[in-house]
Structures are given as C-alpha cells and as structure tokens.
Amino acid sequence: MDKFRKIFTLDNYIVPVAAVIMGLFVGAIVMLVGGYDPILAYSSLFTQVFGDMYDFGEAIREMTPFILTGLAVAFAFRAGLFNIGADGQLLIGMTAATFVGIKFTGLPFYIHAPLAVIAGGLFGGLWAAIVGFLKAKRGINEVITSIMMNWVGFYGANYVVNHFLLVPGTQQSENIAPTASISIHFLTGIFGNARLHWGTLIALVAVVFFYVYLWKTKQGYEVRAVGLNPNAAGYAGINVGRNIIKTMFISGVFAGLAGAFQVLGVFQYQSVFASSPGYGFDGIAVALLGMNNPFGVLLAAILYGTLTYGSAGMSFGADVPPELVKIVIGAIIFFIAAQGIVRWVLGPFYGKRKKEKVL
Amino acid sequence: MNAATPVVELKQITKRFPGIVANDSISLQLHKGEIHALLGENGAGKSTLMNIVFGLYQPDEGSIEVNGKPVVIDSPNKAIELGIGMVHQHFKLVEPFTVTENIILGMEPKKGFNIDYKSAAEQVTKLSEQYGLQVNPHAKIQDISVGMQQRVEIIKTLYRGADILIFDEPTAVLTPQEIAELMDIMKRLVSEGKSIILITHKLKEIMQISDTVTIIRRGKVIDTVKTSETTPSDLAEKMVGRNVTFKVDKKAPTIGETVLKVSDVVSKNKDGISVLSGLSFEVRAGEILGIAGVDGNGQSELIEAITGLRKIDKGSIMMLGKEISNLPPRKITEQGVSHIPEDRHKHGLILDFTVSENLVLETYYKPPYNKGGFLNAEAINNNAQKLIEQFDVRTPSIETKARSLSGGNQQKAIIAREIDKNPELLIAAQPTRGLDVGAIEFVQKQLIAQRDQGKAVLLISFELDEIMNVSDRIAVIYEGKIVGEVLPEETNDQELGLMMAGSKKRVGDDRG
Known part of the structure; x- marks a missing residue:
C-alpha cells in the first residue's frame, strides 16, 4: 500500500499540475496577442467537452487511444527503451484487427470480437518485438529501428487495405462484420450516439495491469532492474536481452490495441491513410506528461483528449484556430520537461520548506 | 610561518539536511604552506564541509574567513575568485578534448575572436614545469592515464589562480606508483607556497604527507593534531570511535578439496587479442586465494569468465567437478558461486532500487520471494530487515534507495546479499576499494x-x-x-612487485 500512497502524494503532482496551468496561461497570452478572448476560448473549449452527453461521450472516445499509446511509450521507458514506434505498432495492430473483423465471418460475437482485439494486440506486439530483437541481439538503437518501422508499418497497412480489404472506388476498407464490433450499444444510446466502446474499459484495465505487472510481479522486477541498470541486472543473472524483447512486445501490445479499438469500436472500417494519424507520437507526449507512471498517463490522456476534442469548440465559440491547442500542449510539455522553471515560479509559494529538496 | 593569519579559517560551521546534522559547529584553520588532512569515515561530513568551502552549499550557521577577511562563498566561481580550487574525486573533464582545451575551458585566452591555443599551451607547459606536473598538453583526455588526468585537474585549478587546493579522496583511483607521484606533487605545491586540504580516510597517506590532521566523526570535530605527534592507531581510534586492529586475526587454514579449478583458459576480446592467455589456478575449500596484479592484466576478464559474463575460447572452468564455463550467469550462481563485484555502482547494486529490492537481486525469482509470479513484499522486507541487522547496514529504512547509502553501507549490503546465499565459492573483487578503516575491517573479517x-x-x-x-x-x-x-609468509612486497611487473617468475611453491 505504501507504493500506492506514494503514487498519489501531492508532491509528485504539483509540478505537472502547475505545468498544465502555466501551459494554459501561455496559450492565453498567445490568444491575447492574436486579439482573441482567452476566457471565452477556454470556456468554449470546456463547453464543447462537457456541454452535452454526445460530446462528453465522444471526448471519452478521443481519450482512449491516448491512454494506450501513452502506456506503450511509458512501459518501454521503464525498461530504459525509447519506443518511438508506437505509431507503426498501432497501424499494424489496426490492420490485423480489421483483417480479422472482415475476413473471419460466421463466428459468434463472443468469439469474433475478442479474436479481432487479440489479433490487434498480438500483431502490434510482434511488430514492436522486432525492434526489441534487433536491440537485444544486434545492439541496434531502438530509436532508429522503431522510426523506420513506423514507415514500414504505415505503407504495409495501406498495402493490406488496398489489396485485400478495399471497397473498390473508395479509399477505405469494407466494414467489419457486426460480430466483430465492440461498440457498447446501450451506452451509445444514453450518450446520444457517441461512439463508446469496450476498448475504453480495456484501456483502464491496461493502466492497472501496467502498475501491477511492473511493481508486483517477478517479471516486472526484472524489467525495472534492466531499465535502471542493465549491467547490474546482467550480473545478477537476469537475461537482459530477453527482457528487452518482452518489454517491447508488451509496449507494442498496448499500441496495437489502441489501433484495433479505433476500427472495432469507432470507425468500423480502416482508411487508406494519406498520412499517419499520429497517435503514437501523441503517446510520447502523454507519457512525458504522465511522468511514465500508469496513473499519471491516465490523467495525462484525459487532459490531452479534453484539449484535443475541445479545440473544435474553441474555434466555434471564440473563433480561435483549433491549432492553438497545440501551442498549449507544447507549452505544457515544455514546462514538464523544464521542471526547474516550474519550481522557480512555485518557489515563493513553497517557502523555505522545500528548498533543500529542490537542491 | 604557521603563526601568521590562517589562509582559510572556518568558524563554527553548521549545516543541516533534513533529518541529519551533516556539520555540527566545525572549526578549522588552514595555514599557508601546510597540508591539512581532513580525516573521517564515509558519511562523517567531510565532503559536505568542503562543498561549503567551495561554494556548492551554504552553511546554516558559522562563517568563513579567507586571509583574515570574512567572506561569503555562494558559488564555485566565487571560491575560484578567492583562490580556492578543488580537485574532485571524480574528474570533471571533457574526454574528447585535449589537455590544454580542458584546462582553459571557461577561461580561454583570446586573440581577437579566436582562442589563442598557442599561448594557452605555453601557459600549461609553464605551470606543469613549475610544479612538476608532467602532462602532454596536446594529448586527448581519453588517451591518457588516470594519474595524468588527475594532474590535468590540478593544473586546471592552478591555471585559475588557486592558492588553496582541496583534494577530495585523490588516491582512490590511483595505482601505488601514481600515489607516490601524487605525494611528490603535493609536497612540491606546498613548497611553492600553496596550501592544501586533503580529504581522505587512508591513514598511511596522512602519516606520510600531512602536517596537521583534523578528525571528524558524525559531523563533529573530534580533534586536531600535529601529524608528527600522533600514530596511525590513535587516528583510527579517533575516527571510528573505538579501537581498531590493523593486523588481521586468523587461524591457520583447514584446507579441503578443490572447489574451483581454472585450467588453461583463453579468452579473446572483440579485436581478437587474448585477454586471458592460458590461465590456470585452483581454489580449495577453507582457503583464501589472493590474486595480485597491476590493474588491467586480466583481472576483470577473469572474473567475468568465471561468473559467466564472458565467453572463453579455450580451457575449462570447473566448479566442484562440474564444468561451468560459458554457462549463463544464473546457472553459475546456482552452483554456489557468490560474487562481490569490483564496481559496486555499476554491477553490484541497482541504485534506484530500494535496499530491500537490492537485497533480493539474485534470489527474487525463488520462493518465498516469488509466489506464483508475484513478488512477496512481506518476505522481501523480512529478508531486508534480517540482513541489515545481521550485517549492520546503516540505512534510514529498508525502503531507502541504495543510492542514498554511504559507500561502506552499500558494500555491506552487497556482502550481506552474497554471503546470505551461503555460497561454496565467494569471489571478492576489490572488496575494500574506497572504504574507510572500519568498513575495511568488517569486509576482511x-x-x-x-x-x-x-x-x-x-x-x-x-x-x-x-x-x-x-x-x-x-x-x-x-x-x-x-x-x-607464493605463500604470503614466504614473500614480501618487493618480490610480489617484481612478479606483478612480469620480470620474475616463480611457479607452484606449494603445489609442486
């Protein structure tokens, strides 16, 4: 229970919360400079998200992939790996889920839907495991390989959709069989047809899994040991290479699931993408914001989803270009990364009490 | 000369950190031309005190006077301005830069917009000649020996005009020859009018070189004495707070069967050069086999080969009659091999793990710590509690990160972990490196x-x-x-030294 308490101690969260406030403040200044009304803009942003049930439901839908890609990046980071390839892993997972959803017909929903979800996670995981394998066996830097694998994944996904799943004359695949859908129909009713799906629940389970696996299991102990000091881990008889591959696999499963849910829960089909949807890169920002802690990632994804979804409201209500939200997000990440600035601003509020710790 | 105003005087310096008083009303006087040793165990507060003098920390109480004038040293730059220089234990050098570039870094002589390397190199050469600090101004740091890197650090402080030099554990990383050279350099420096504060816990060096010794224990000054009026055992007692025996007490060994047999082991590095070239020896139950040698003659590689971290190309390594060469590390550990690694930060501990997590680093996968794939926190904590009591590991709690323990306590934690496994063979690589007298005694016992x-x-x-x-x-x-x-009672330092240098061979005195 001690660890649990530590996760929720105020101190850990003061910096991120302050960074968020300062980020919003920077956004407000930019709006003022541009001649917009920041108070109106932010209130329209929040009205957009919390204004009615449909938008609230859609905002939750928007947050789900951020939770999972955030977890993917954070998990790899715990083993000392920088997984920039969540984007490619997501697309490969998505494609696998779409493929199963369209081609495996005649199955009852309680087999078909889970099968499609598992296919998405599995293929995302295997895609990432290739990166882990190259790192473990050949010592190739995972940053380089995972970026390259993003492109391979991107064109690979489009190839599969184009050649096997396309509705002729369009730029998208057929719809998945209804038995593969993971929409929650009774909830979509309540939320005014917002596209809510079971994937959100699985994402929450993934948050808990992340925590339990890393801090409560034998395997998680190994992953953390490898992440903090691979030399000592090797000396202690932990197989460093195997742990790198395993960690990348689990990281990729998170990303792959994010992709699968976008098709099985949200769109019901997969597009031929002109450019990557970018969820994997947003995941890096979310992991950074959540300080690589699973519960932090969850909160960060909620914030990230709120800002992204609410940005549309901002342009309706206050005429502010929705891109301005990117400035806010950028500023927040900047303040998280440059914690010194935040502590400096907070200094007078903290008083002397904290001084030793800051040093 | 000593009667004159001290060049540095610390008056009643107190520094508190949350939970502890690191320096408790410490006073100290450094006179011109003096080598003043600061002696104390790890964690006694020596480094904190010197960080205050060098401007890295601010004292909570007390004042500092330089040449009789009260000063406030609020940054290292201020310290340098006042003529105080520090030679850190871990060198602060840019590896791919040359000696000259490192020395002038931050104070480059300019010629227009360009750095005037020629005059810089001349100045470096001048300083190195004046103080007998032999360096090659154009060599890159990564290519020169540790001893020379240290000389670069010394010249760096002199280049900045330091008259007062603080040496923080300067001999910890040096070979015996380099230590002797350093001693000469320090004598030369004081003869040229510099004053030195030497932080150390090595009594031998203090007796050899210092003029005055101040002993610190748990943040307090225990005594300040003239070196000529004291003895090593007196100093040790003051430092540790109890009587310390230097002679290691041991009875005659009861030797049993062969436990480890290494025969004709050859191992090549990735360039194809043999780092172990036909190495053989054996260790028997009930004996301590010491491997002597100058650093870099294959010691690290030998340990790696025995513990499974290095592949061998030829030969065999038998543990209790079983071949263990080229097995994975965990298989070897399970044959009853325990290992206290050479570099405890790199290989011995996971510094950001808690003490309790570190104490199960090699056993976490076995019951009772592993219960069906989950960690058993209770068993892990009980184990930690038991070991820290049994081995007197001083830590605020078992949840403390290993990083915040002192070097001696980190080593104790490693030893506790390794011995608790009840091994048949214990490999101890440099087990007392960087430890103070009390801890060394503990480890050897x-x-x-x-x-x-x-x-x-x-x-x-x-x-x-x-x-x-x-x-x-x-x-x-x-x-x-x-x-x-050889047998220790039949040899001496000189003979060993010659053998270590490869100029004398003597084989199998007791094995025939």
Missing part, C-alpha cells in the same frame, strides 16, 4: 569468516597490503596469465 566455515574465497585486489594480510596463498597475474604462486 567477513572474508575470513567464510574461509573458516570451509568455503573457498577468491580475492582479487590491487592493494598489496590486503593481499598479504588476508590471503592464505597468493597467485600473481600478469598479461592474462598466472605467472607465479
């Missing part, structure tokens, strides 16, 4: 206790004193080979 229980102990050390005092038998390693075996 533990090694002997293992041997008295009938275990085999393999001790690898660069400290000849340690090899001579602790071992029952000594093997000398040179260029990846055992070049001789």
Whole structure:
C-alpha cells in the first residue's frame, strides 16, 4: 500500500499540475496577442467537452487511444527503451484487427470480437518485438529501428487495405462484420450516439495491469532492474536481452490495441491513410506528461483528449484556430520537461520548506 | 610561518539536511604552506564541509574567513575568485578534448575572436614545469592515464589562480606508483607556497604527507593534531570511535578439496587479442586465494569468465567437478558461486532500487520471494530487515534507495546479499576499494569468516597490503596469465612487485 500512497502524494503532482496551468496561461497570452478572448476560448473549449452527453461521450472516445499509446511509450521507458514506434505498432495492430473483423465471418460475437482485439494486440506486439530483437541481439538503437518501422508499418497497412480489404472506388476498407464490433450499444444510446466502446474499459484495465505487472510481479522486477541498470541486472543473472524483447512486445501490445479499438469500436472500417494519424507520437507526449507512471498517463490522456476534442469548440465559440491547442500542449510539455522553471515560479509559494529538496 | 593569519579559517560551521546534522559547529584553520588532512569515515561530513568551502552549499550557521577577511562563498566561481580550487574525486573533464582545451575551458585566452591555443599551451607547459606536473598538453583526455588526468585537474585549478587546493579522496583511483607521484606533487605545491586540504580516510597517506590532521566523526570535530605527534592507531581510534586492529586475526587454514579449478583458459576480446592467455589456478575449500596484479592484466576478464559474463575460447572452468564455463550467469550462481563485484555502482547494486529490492537481486525469482509470479513484499522486507541487522547496514529504512547509502553501507549490503546465499565459492573483487578503516575491517573479517566455515574465497585486489594480510596463498597475474604462486609468509612486497611487473617468475611453491 505504501507504493500506492506514494503514487498519489501531492508532491509528485504539483509540478505537472502547475505545468498544465502555466501551459494554459501561455496559450492565453498567445490568444491575447492574436486579439482573441482567452476566457471565452477556454470556456468554449470546456463547453464543447462537457456541454452535452454526445460530446462528453465522444471526448471519452478521443481519450482512449491516448491512454494506450501513452502506456506503450511509458512501459518501454521503464525498461530504459525509447519506443518511438508506437505509431507503426498501432497501424499494424489496426490492420490485423480489421483483417480479422472482415475476413473471419460466421463466428459468434463472443468469439469474433475478442479474436479481432487479440489479433490487434498480438500483431502490434510482434511488430514492436522486432525492434526489441534487433536491440537485444544486434545492439541496434531502438530509436532508429522503431522510426523506420513506423514507415514500414504505415505503407504495409495501406498495402493490406488496398489489396485485400478495399471497397473498390473508395479509399477505405469494407466494414467489419457486426460480430466483430465492440461498440457498447446501450451506452451509445444514453450518450446520444457517441461512439463508446469496450476498448475504453480495456484501456483502464491496461493502466492497472501496467502498475501491477511492473511493481508486483517477478517479471516486472526484472524489467525495472534492466531499465535502471542493465549491467547490474546482467550480473545478477537476469537475461537482459530477453527482457528487452518482452518489454517491447508488451509496449507494442498496448499500441496495437489502441489501433484495433479505433476500427472495432469507432470507425468500423480502416482508411487508406494519406498520412499517419499520429497517435503514437501523441503517446510520447502523454507519457512525458504522465511522468511514465500508469496513473499519471491516465490523467495525462484525459487532459490531452479534453484539449484535443475541445479545440473544435474553441474555434466555434471564440473563433480561435483549433491549432492553438497545440501551442498549449507544447507549452505544457515544455514546462514538464523544464521542471526547474516550474519550481522557480512555485518557489515563493513553497517557502523555505522545500528548498533543500529542490537542491 | 604557521603563526601568521590562517589562509582559510572556518568558524563554527553548521549545516543541516533534513533529518541529519551533516556539520555540527566545525572549526578549522588552514595555514599557508601546510597540508591539512581532513580525516573521517564515509558519511562523517567531510565532503559536505568542503562543498561549503567551495561554494556548492551554504552553511546554516558559522562563517568563513579567507586571509583574515570574512567572506561569503555562494558559488564555485566565487571560491575560484578567492583562490580556492578543488580537485574532485571524480574528474570533471571533457574526454574528447585535449589537455590544454580542458584546462582553459571557461577561461580561454583570446586573440581577437579566436582562442589563442598557442599561448594557452605555453601557459600549461609553464605551470606543469613549475610544479612538476608532467602532462602532454596536446594529448586527448581519453588517451591518457588516470594519474595524468588527475594532474590535468590540478593544473586546471592552478591555471585559475588557486592558492588553496582541496583534494577530495585523490588516491582512490590511483595505482601505488601514481600515489607516490601524487605525494611528490603535493609536497612540491606546498613548497611553492600553496596550501592544501586533503580529504581522505587512508591513514598511511596522512602519516606520510600531512602536517596537521583534523578528525571528524558524525559531523563533529573530534580533534586536531600535529601529524608528527600522533600514530596511525590513535587516528583510527579517533575516527571510528573505538579501537581498531590493523593486523588481521586468523587461524591457520583447514584446507579441503578443490572447489574451483581454472585450467588453461583463453579468452579473446572483440579485436581478437587474448585477454586471458592460458590461465590456470585452483581454489580449495577453507582457503583464501589472493590474486595480485597491476590493474588491467586480466583481472576483470577473469572474473567475468568465471561468473559467466564472458565467453572463453579455450580451457575449462570447473566448479566442484562440474564444468561451468560459458554457462549463463544464473546457472553459475546456482552452483554456489557468490560474487562481490569490483564496481559496486555499476554491477553490484541497482541504485534506484530500494535496499530491500537490492537485497533480493539474485534470489527474487525463488520462493518465498516469488509466489506464483508475484513478488512477496512481506518476505522481501523480512529478508531486508534480517540482513541489515545481521550485517549492520546503516540505512534510514529498508525502503531507502541504495543510492542514498554511504559507500561502506552499500558494500555491506552487497556482502550481506552474497554471503546470505551461503555460497561454496565467494569471489571478492576489490572488496575494500574506497572504504574507510572500519568498513575495511568488517569486509576482511567477513572474508575470513567464510574461509573458516570451509568455503573457498577468491580475492582479487590491487592493494598489496590486503593481499598479504588476508590471503592464505597468493597467485600473481600478469598479461592474462598466472605467472607465479607464493605463500604470503614466504614473500614480501618487493618480490610480489617484481612478479606483478612480469620480470620474475616463480611457479607452484606449494603445489609442486
């Protein structure tokens, strides 16, 4: 229970919360400079998200992939790996889920839907495991390989959709069989047809899994040991290479699931993408914001989803270009990364009490 | 000269950190031309005090006077301005830069917009000649020896006009020859009018070189004495707070069967050069075999080969009659091999793990710590509680990160973990490096206790004193080979030194 308490101690969260406030403040200044009304803009942003049930439901839908890609990046980071390839892993997972959803017909929903979800996670995981394998066996830097694998994944996904799943004359695949859908129909009713799906629940389970696996299991102990000091881990008889591959696999499963849910829960089909949807890169920002802690990632994804979804409201209500939200997000990440600035601003509020710790 | 105003005077310096008083009303006077040793165990507060003098910390109470004038040193730049320079234990050098570039870094002589390297190199050469600090101004840091890197650090402080030099544990990383050179340099510096504060816990060096010693224990000054009026055992007692024996007590060994047998082991590095070239020896139950040698003659590679971290190309390594060469590390550990690694930060501990997590680093996967794939927090904590009591590991709690323990306590934690596994063979690589007298005594006693229980102990050390005092038998390693075996009572430093340098061979005195 001690660890649990530590996760929720105020101190850990003061910096991120302050960074968020300062980020919003920077956004407000930019709006003022541009001649917009920041108070109106932010209130329209929040009205957009919390204004009615449909938008609230859609905002939750928007947050789900951020939770999972955030977890993917954070998990790899715990083993000392920088997984920039969540984007490619997501697309490969998505494609696998779409493929199963369209081609495996005649199955009852309680087999078909889970099968499609598992296919998405599995293929995302295997895609990432290739990166882990190259790192473990050949010592190739995972940053380089995972970026390259993003492109391979991107064109690979489009190839599969184009050649096997396309509705002729369009730029998208057929719809998945209804038995593969993971929409929650009774909830979509309540939320005014917002596209809510079971994937959100699985994402929450993934948050808990992340925590339990890393801090409560034998395997998680190994992953953390490898992440903090691979030399000592090797000396202690932990197989460093195997742990790198395993960690990348689990990281990729998170990303792959994010992709699968976008098709099985949200769109019901997969597009031929002109450019990557970018969820994997947003995941890096979310992991950074959540300080690589699973519960932090969850909160960060909620914030990230709120800002992204609410940005549309901002342009309706206050005429502010929705891109301005990117400035806010950028500023927040900047303040998280440059914690010194935040502590400096907070200094007078903290008083002397904290001084030793800051040093 | 000593009667004059002290060049630095600390008055009643107190520094508190949350939970502890690191310096408790410490006063100290450094006179011109003096080497003033600051003696204390790890964690006694020496480094904190010197960080205050160098401007890295601010004292909570007390004042500092330089040349009789009260000063406030609020940054290292201010300290440098006042003529105070610090030679850090861990060098602060840019590896790919040359010696000159490192020395002038931040204070480059300019010629227009360009750095005037020519005059810089001349100045470096001038300083190095004046103080007998032999360096090559154009060599890159990564290509020069540790001893020369240290000389670069010294010139760096002199280049900045330091008159007062603080040496923080300067001999911890040096070979015996380099230590002797450093001693000469320090004498030269004071003869040229510099004053030196020497932070150390090595009594031998203090007796050899210092004029005055201030002993600190738990943040308080215990005493300040003239070196000529004291003895090593007196100093040790003041430092540790109890009587310390230097002679290692041990009974005659009861030698049993062969535990580890290494025969004709050859191992090549990735360039194809043999780092172990036909190396053979054996360790028997109930004895301590000491491996003596100059750093870099294959000691690290030998340990790696035995513990499974390095593949061998030829030969065999038998543990209790079973071949263990080229097995994965965990398989070897399970054969009853425990290992106290050379670099405890790199290989011995996961510094950001808690003490309790570190204490199960090699056993976490076995019951009771592993219960069906989950960690059993209760068993892990009980184990930690038991070991820190049994081995007197001083830590605020078992949840403290290993990083915040002192070096001696980190080492104790490693030893606790390794001995608790009840090994048949204990490999101890440089087990007392960087430790203070009290901790050294503890570590050596533990090694002997293992041997008295009938275990085999393999001790690898660069400290000849340690090899001579602790071992029952000594093997000398040179260029990846055992070049001789001797008994400690039948040899002396000189003979060992010659063997370590590869100029004398003596084989199998006791084995025939």
